Amino acid sequence: MPELPEVETVRLGLAEQIVGKKIKNIELLKPKLVKNSLGEFLDALLGNSFFGISRVGKLLIFKIKRSQKTGAKKKTGQNFLLVHLKMTGQLIYCDQKNFVLGGHANSKSEREKFAKGETSDFCQKGKYTHIIFNFASGGKLFFNDLRQFGYLKVVSENELLDIKKNFGIEPLADNFTWQNFLQIFKNRKTNIKALLLNQKIISGLGNIYVDEILFASGVSPYRAANSLTEKEKKKIFENSEKIIARAIKYGGTTFSNFLNSEGKRGSFKKRLKVYGKEGELCPKCKSIKIKKVKLAGRGTRFCPKCQV
DNA sequence: AAGATTGTTGCTTA
DNA sequence: TTAAGCAACAATCT
Numbered sequence: 505m506p507e508l509p510e511v512e513t514v515r516l517g518l519a520e521q522i523v524g525k526k527i528k529n530i531e532l533l534k535p536k537l538v539k540n541s542l543g544e545f546l547d548a549l550l551g552n553s554f555f556g557i558s559r560v561g562k563l564l565i566f567k568i569k570r571s572q573k574t575g576a577k578k579k580t581g582q583n584f585l586l587v588h589l590k591m592t593g594q595l596i597y598c599d600q601k602n603f604v605l606g607g608h609a610n611s612k613s614e615r616e617k618f619a620k621g622e623t624s625d626f627c628q629k630g631k632y633t634h635i636i637f638n639f640a641s642g643g644k645l646f647f648n649d650l651r652q653f654g655y656l657k658v659v660s661e662n663e664l665l666d667i668k669k670n671f672g673i674e675p676l677a678d679n680f681t682w683q684n685f686l687q688i689f690k691n692r693k694t695n696i697k698a699l700l701l702n703q704k705i706i707s708g709l710g711n712i713y714v715d716e717i718l719f720a721s722g723v724s725p726y727r728a729a730n731s732l733t734e735k736e737k738k739k740i741f742e743n744s745e746k747i748i749a750r751a752i753k754y755g756g757t758t759f760s761n762f763l764n765s766e767g768k769r770g771s772f773k774k775r776l777k778v779y780g781k782e783g784e785l786c787p788k789c790k791s792i793k794i795k796k797v798k799l800a801g802r803g804t805r806f807c808p809k810c811q812v
Numbered sequence: 813a814a815g816a817t818t819g820t821t822g823c824t825t826a
Numbered sequence: 827t828t829a830a831g832c833a834a835c836a837a838t839c840t
Contacts, residue, residue: 507818562819590819592837632837651836653819694830703820711818759818760839779818801832803816 506589508675508708509751510762510770511562514595517765518564518645519557521597526553526571526640534634537649539657548583548658549637561671561707563588564595565664584664586657587647592761593654598627599643602766650761671707675748685741689729696732696740697725698800708748712757712779715805717743719778719788724811725804750775778805786810 506514527549532538538545548568555567566585587595627644629636635647635656647656659667672688673679688705700706700714709717718725721739723732732740756762756770759780763769773780777787782796786807796805 510818588819590835591817592819649836650838651817651819653835692829698830701819757818761818800830802818 506562506591506593506756506762507710507713508562508748509713509772510756510764511559511564511589511708512752513756513764513770514589515557515559515564518595518597521599521602521765522637522639522643522645523554523556525643527551528638528640531629531636531638533629533636534652537634537647537652537655539655545656545658549585554585560668561674561703562710563667563671568658582661584659584661586655586659586664586667588655589649590651590653590655592632592650594646594648594761594763595765596646596648596763596767597643597765598646598767599639599641603627670704672703672705674707675709675744676752680745682738682741686737689732689737692729694729695725695800696723696727696729697802697804699729700740701800701802706744709744711802711804712759712776713747713751715779716747716777718811719806720747722811724808725799725806778807781805 528551530546530549532542535542540548551571553569553571555569558565558567564587566587568583568585570583587593589595629646630648632648632650633646634649634652637645637647639645647654673681673684688699692699692705696718697714700709700717701711715725717740720743721736723736723740727736751757751770751772754770754772754775755764755768757772757776757779758769759773778794781787781794782805784794786792786794786809788807788810792807792809794805795808796803798804
């Protein structure tokens with residue numbers, strides 16, 4: 505679920521909540537979600553803090569600040585913690601100021617229990633909490649993931665540079681220029697849906713926003729990339745930035761799982777035009793129903809009349 | 813109760 | 827070389 509706007513929403517939240525806080529200990533309840541040796545992972549993080557958080561596409565990048573103590577004896581070089589939320593990952597922070605049902609974010613029954621006053625334990629890990637960062641200040645950061653596709657990994661500066669090479673141009677980033685955008689259509693005969701989903705070509709878009717962008721642009725997801733007119737490409741270019749910026753403004757889309765770092769839902773779902781609207785009347789032409797097909801291996805919603 | 817579900821990787825096939 | 831297609835990852839929902 506988390507695409508660029510959702511990951512950006514988490515980034516903005518965590519930047520306020522955890523930057524500068526010392527990591528006292530880390531509970532690795534599901535160690536396989538850590539893609540380092542556990543020693544390496546803990547060694548890089550324990551006792552340290554984060555300078556700040558950045559992002560490339562849907563990947564979060566935490567810059568690790570070594571405390572004086574470990575910095576003096578450990579190998580030099582900047583390390584980074586990478587976190588990918590994949591389909592159902594969540595990063596939720598909880599402390600005295602932000603009481604949330606930390607790990608219970610996915611569980612309706614637990615939320616109801618809390619609503620009824622049957623439990624008052626806010627900062628408790630939940631069924632899908634796999635990693636917990638405990639900060640010296642008392643706050644906790646929960647990494648929850650129902651499907652366990654997400655991961656955490658500590659990398660060096662050089663490893664990060666290599667990883668970044670795999671990301672294409674990104675809406676709202678400096679590299680998202682009209683010139684660069686035109687370039688990605690050259691010699692590509694794949695359909696436009698698959699092209700826009702390809703992170704190596706454009707990073708940050710996922711199934712929801714690709715369907716929304718193509719609908720807003722009046723382009724059928726079936727169209728071969730190299731068959732688009734300049735006018736159509738221009739619309740996709742502009743709508744990519746417009747829709748992504750708007751989705752960030754509304755804190756992302758919560759379709760089923762997504763929660764921000766405060767444990768709250770994003771409100772862009774109300775603004776979706778086609779995703780999840782199959783069978784409903786097209787909001788543009790109001791004459792036929794939104795159709796759902798399988799394309800590029802994904803559920804794809806579009807209006808066959810408005811998107812040609 | 814089989815099939816689908818937001819993301820990505822890596823394998824197979826063309 | 828390149829790319830398209832698909833299974834796999836795990837759990838839940840319809």
